[in-house]
Amino acid sequence: MRILLTHYRVGETDGVSLEMDKWKWALEQQGHEVFYLAGNAGNVSASCVEALRYEDELNAKVTHDAFIEPKFFASSDDLLTAIHTQADDIEHAVTAIIRDLEIDIIVPNNIFAVGHSLAAAIGLEKAIRNTHVKVVNHHHDFHWEREKFAKPVYQEIQDILDEYFPPRRDADQHCVINQIAFESLKNKTGKHATVVPNVFDFDNSHWCLDDYNRDLKQKVGLTDNDIVFLQATRIVARKGIELAIDLIAKLNQQLPNWVGQALYNGKTITKESQIVLVLAGMNEEQEYFDKLKQKADQNNVQMLFINDYIEHSRCEINGEKCYSLWDAYVHADIVTYPSWLEGWGNQFLEGLVAKVPQVVYRYPVYETDIAQFNFNIIDLGENHSWDSQGLATISDEQLSLAAEQTKQYLFDAEYRQKAMNDNFVIGQTHLSYRALGEILSKVFN
Numbered sequence: 001m002r003i004l005l006t007h008y009r010v011g012e013t014d015g016v017s018l019e020m021d022k023w024k025w026a027l028e029q030q031g032h033e034v035f036y037l038a039g040n041a042g043n044v045s046a047s048c049v050e051a052l053r054y055e056d057e058l059n060a061k062v063t064h065d066a067f068i069e070p071k072f073f074a075s076s077d078d079l080l081t082a083i084h085t086q087a088d089d090i091e092h093a094v095t096a097i098i099r100d101l102e103i104d105i106i107v108p109n110n111i112f113a114v115g116h117s118l119a120a121a122i123g124l125e126k127a128i129r130n131t132h133v134k135v136v137n138h139h140h141d142f143h144w145e146r147e148k149f150a151k152p153v154y155q156e157i158q159d160i161l162d163e164y165f166p167p168r169r170d171a172d173q174h175c176v177i178n179q180i181a182f183e184s185l186k187n188k189t190g191k192h193a194t195v196v197p198n199v200f201d202f203d204n205s206h207w208c209l210d211d212y213n214r215d216l217k218q219k220v221g222l223t224d225n226d227i228v229f230l231q232a233t234r235i236v237a238r239k240g241i242e243l244a245i246d247l248i249a250k251l252n253q254q255l256p257n258w259v260g261q262a263l264y265n266g267k268t269i270t271k272e273s274q275i276v277l278v279l280a281g282m283n284e285e286q287e288y289f290d291k292l293k294q295k296a297d298q299n300n301v302q303m304l305f306i307n308d309y310i311e312h313s314r315c316e317i318n319g320e321k322c323y324s325l326w327d328a329y330v331h332a333d334i335v336t337y338p339s340w341l342e343g344w345g346n347q348f349l350e351g352l353v354a355k356v357p358q359v360v361y362r363y364p365v366y367e368t369d370i371a372q373f374n375f376n377i378i379d380l381g382e383n384h385s386w387d388s389q390g391l392a393t394i395s396d397e398q399l400s401l402a403a404e405q406t407k408q409y410l411f412d413a414e415y416r417q418k419a420m421n422d423n424f425v426i427g428q429t430h431l432s433y434r435a436l437g438e439i440l441s442k443v444f445n
Contacts, residue, residue: 011042090123115143213327230332243338
């Protein structure tokens with residue numbers, strides 16, 4: 001069959017783009033022809049529709065007036081006109097692409113779920129009706145779970161959500177990424193779904209230091225004596241990056257006592273050594289990023305933003321060498337994954353493949369879908385509160401426990417190696433491309 005994977009963006013380092021790459025690989029292994037449709041293509045080949053861009057300016061104005069407060073449009077009628085005009089443009093463009101590519105099945109990723117673009121959902125649905133293409137929805141999260149989309153300004157917007165998120169066609173199949181989403185969709189719409197967990201290519205991902213990535217630390221301003229804590233996610237508030245800052249601040253209290261000690265990799269801590277929180281993902285919430293910088297400064301935590309050097313894959317842009325996200329993992333001593341809300345957890349899988357110890361906050365989906373596998377983690381617990389800046393915080397007792405666990409992974413090479421090898425085998429068994437292929441063969445059969 002000819003299958004069209006659809007989202008606002010592809011070929012980038014966000015979780016949805018990465019998961020679409022995996023679906024494409026698994027489906028092609030089964031003999032299907034797979035194509036991409038998005039607003040922008042990143043570093044892959046895709047059919048692009050400008051109005052589907054994640055950062056589309058008109059959509060940003062629509063979303064503000066639809067879900068926050070009236071600002072850009074004089075009335076609800078003007079707002080609805082803008083939505084439907086853009087939806088018509090999307091309908092015509094997508095209809096043409098489906099027909100030109102002779103698509104059998106379209107796979108919308110979150111377009112009928114999260115509420116990011118009302119026009120995209122309406123336009124895509126009309127294109128589906130025009131072409132009678134079959135639909136396998138891949139829902140990563142839902143609008144009714146997001147505070148941002150929970151209380152539309154106008155009833156007409158709620159009506160759009162009810163009609164298109166997701167559409168009520170009985171012939172559609174639905175895939176979700178965790179047990180919570182399965183129950184949520186069932187309770188909200190009565191629809192059943194197939195749970196398809198995030199997976200990774202454990203068999204063919206062998207990231208190591210090589211001639212290409214050897215200079216990455218020097219390139220971004222790190223020294224060989226620095227201890228690298230890698231935050232590989234996008235910079236958005238739900239990632240809980242402030243908890244990583246708290247942990248490093250706790251460890252910094254002990255750092256002077258470590259001078260002269262050998263790390264797990266044989267390197268020795270010196271007086272010049274620093275623990276550096278390296279942010280490799282895209283900054284998508286400037287206000288939150290500013291809060292992180294302020295918190296890091298107040299706690300004397302070194303924080304380094306390197307996304308300007310990171311692309312979907314190794315490449316050269318304007319004569320400047322760029323690295324893949326996997327190159328960043330090669331240089332990480334510890335991976336931080338302190339999210340308090342995740343649809344599943346792509347970056348957690350990446351840490352397993354990289355065999356790097358991970359600092360994990362037990363977000364709800366971790367508890368329902370991942371904890372059953374008994375991975376070895378640096379544990380931030382499952383209880384947090386909010387400080388005066390609206391940032392997450394955990395108890396000092398839990399933070400101290402995590403600091404001690406981190407210290408063991410930094411200095412006990414034998415313990416580290418065994419724990420990481422065990423993690424890898426568990427992931428390879430339950431969360432690999434092979435497991436994904438088995439699930440998708442049933443969905444697309």
